[in-house]
Amino acid sequence: MKEINPHDTTRSYAFELWMKAPMPMVTFFKTLDVSRLVRFSRKKRLKFNMLMCWCIGKAATQVKEFYTLPVGDRLIQYDSIAVNTIVANKNGEVSSCDILFSDDFAKFGADYIRLTGQVAETCDNHDLTDSMVIGTSALAKFDIDGAVGMYSGIFNNPFMIWGKYRKHWFKTTLTVSFQFHHTQMDGAHAAHFLELLQKEIMELKIHDI
Template identity: 65%
Template sequence: MAREIDPKDTTRAMAYALWMKAPNPMVTFFKTLDVTNLAKVSRKRKLKFNMLLDYCIGKAAANIKEFYILPVGDKLMEYDTIAVNTIVMNKENQVSSCDILFSDDLKTFHREYMKYTKQVAKTCQDRDLSEDSMVIGTSAIVDTEIDGVVGMNSGIFHNPFLFWGKYRKKWFRYELPVSFQFHHTQMDGAHAGRFLENLQNEIRRLK
């Protein structure tokens, strides 16, 4: 469920005043993650690497209250739930968008992920949960290694977004550079940094 809130009643009042009408309010952080454990769990449990990463993204964001608000148009909206978006190659060899409601239970998240990504691939119809959930966007360019991505400011979509490419083998470990783009009204750099640290910790804790 989404509802409009008064910025003056939130900790984002100053950020709203400063950044809502800024020419480019989007900020991008870059971080290299150690995804060795993620790759091991993926192989051991025969689960998709990107599904596991999406799960860790949702888990890393779930306890940061700034992820439950989002500037939409000129309004500040508050949400009860978080969803993670993934890009799906559909049957026409084009890309479609699929939102997966985050669940703290990996089995539930995996079941929903597999169900709806297959549905979107088959129907070529996007699955959009943005009316009810704050959606974290993701985009994986898995055919090549990339150092980072700077997203655009569309002026329409203000959702936080993560980009990554193919993970890299470094000695006996795997590394993955990621880019995290966010709207400065939604969060400050300290919140973004905490999210990225949470993400690394969730990847290491995954079993």
């Protein structure tokens, strides 16, 4: 990762406009068709949340704006993307776990299982500081319509939240919220990412996993 001059990027105007805004975060909601993920999760005995995180990372790597992030008063460029998941630890609390995204699902899946297991047992967060991290929080036991993330003024990372998926006659849906810093991307970039996420879910093949 390295610091870059915002004025040498396509985010120059956004940097000037939003870096000092009292609330620079924007949240989108989208209902996804996750029938394929649910089916594969059951057939392959894989965690649904792990499949979601992989699809999120795969979609994000196709949007160049994800590789830059405002950190403090600087704009930082990253070479890699990671996906964060919240883990229930052995003390009955929650810990944070960053998993480096790999286009190879077998590698990502193995890292996901190993690292979340490690975090659950040790209760120590696993943080990656040299990757652009997409935060996620899965409230899988609860039927919620949506959630807006908290803006701390410290972490500007994009963040996704979802609850329990909903079963219908012919498909299963999941409503997600996606929060992003307006300096990092515009609404069109965020909407494109969510479209790519749906595409990756729909095109996921059994041999991919």
